[in-house]
Amino acid sequence: xxxxxxxxxxxxxxxxxxxxxxxxxxxxxxxxxxxxxxxxxxxxxxxxxxxxxxxxxxxxxxxxxxxxxxxxxxxxxxxxxxxxxxxxxxxxxxxxxxxxxxxxxxxxxxxxxxxxxxxxxxxxxxxxxxxxxxxxxxxxxxxxxxxxxxxxx
Numbered sequence: 001x002x003x004x005x006x007x008x009x010x011x012x013x014x015x016x017x018x019x020x021x022x023x024x025x026x027x028x029x030x031x032x033x034x035x036x037x038x039x040x041x042x043x044x045x046x047x048x049x050x051x052x053x054x055x056x057x058x059x060x061x062x063x064x065x066x067x068x069x070x071x072x073x074x075x076x077x078x079x080x081x082x083x084x085x086x087x088x089x090x091x092x093x094x095x096x097x098x099x100x101x102x103x104x105x106x107x108x109x110x111x112x113x114x115x116x117x118x119x120x121x122x123x124x125x126x127x128x129x130x131x132x133x134x135x136x137x138x139x140x141x142x143x144x145x146x147x148x149x150x151x152x153x
Contacts, residue, residue, distance in 0.1 A: 007031055007051075007052035008031070008032045008033070008034060008049065008051040008052055009026050009031045009033050009034075009051060009052060009055060009117060010033075010034050010035075010042065010046070010051035010053070010054045010055070011023055011026070011036070011054075011055045012035075012036055012037075012038075012039070012041075012055065012056045012057055012060065012065070013055070013083070014059070014060050015057075016037070018106075019035045019037065020035075022055060022110065022113065023035055025110040025111070025114050026055075026114060026117065029117070034049070034051065037061070038060055038062045039060045039062050039063035039064070039067065039068040040062050040063065042054070042060075043068065046078065050076065050078060052078075052079070052124075053079045053080070053081065053117055053124075054072070054078055054080045054081070055113070055117070056068060056080055056081070057082075057084055058082060058086050059084065059085065065084065066095065069095070069098050069099050070098050070099065072099070073098065073099035079101045079120045079124045080099060080101055081103070081104065081116060081117065081120060082100045082102070082104070083105075083106065084103075084104075084105060084106060085105065085106045086105070087105040092105075101124075102116050102120060104116065
């Protein structure tokens, strides 16, 4: 992927070492990365430059990542991958219900994170969405239905 065509991933993580680690793997995979450390900065960054995808921590210093996700979903349809230490089933369910496209728990394998990012972005490209919606739309059959010869029982 050429640098001018690289998709931008917004990493929202308050722990600098984790943000740097994630950024390194995503950059090596060909993505442009912008990292911020708070929910407020994430919301501002989404307005300035719409990223292709957001990797979102839930435990941020200024607001909960669930609130950040909810606010982004009110205005944008950007794919969101939640990456957090919260590993209870209820946290995963809430995260997905408020609009996350995927949910990973820490500790995590960075190669799996990159694979999930690629997968989400593959499914969320405009050409792919148009193709899938065309396939899902009902098609008219050139044949006419004939009445059944015997009644259904």
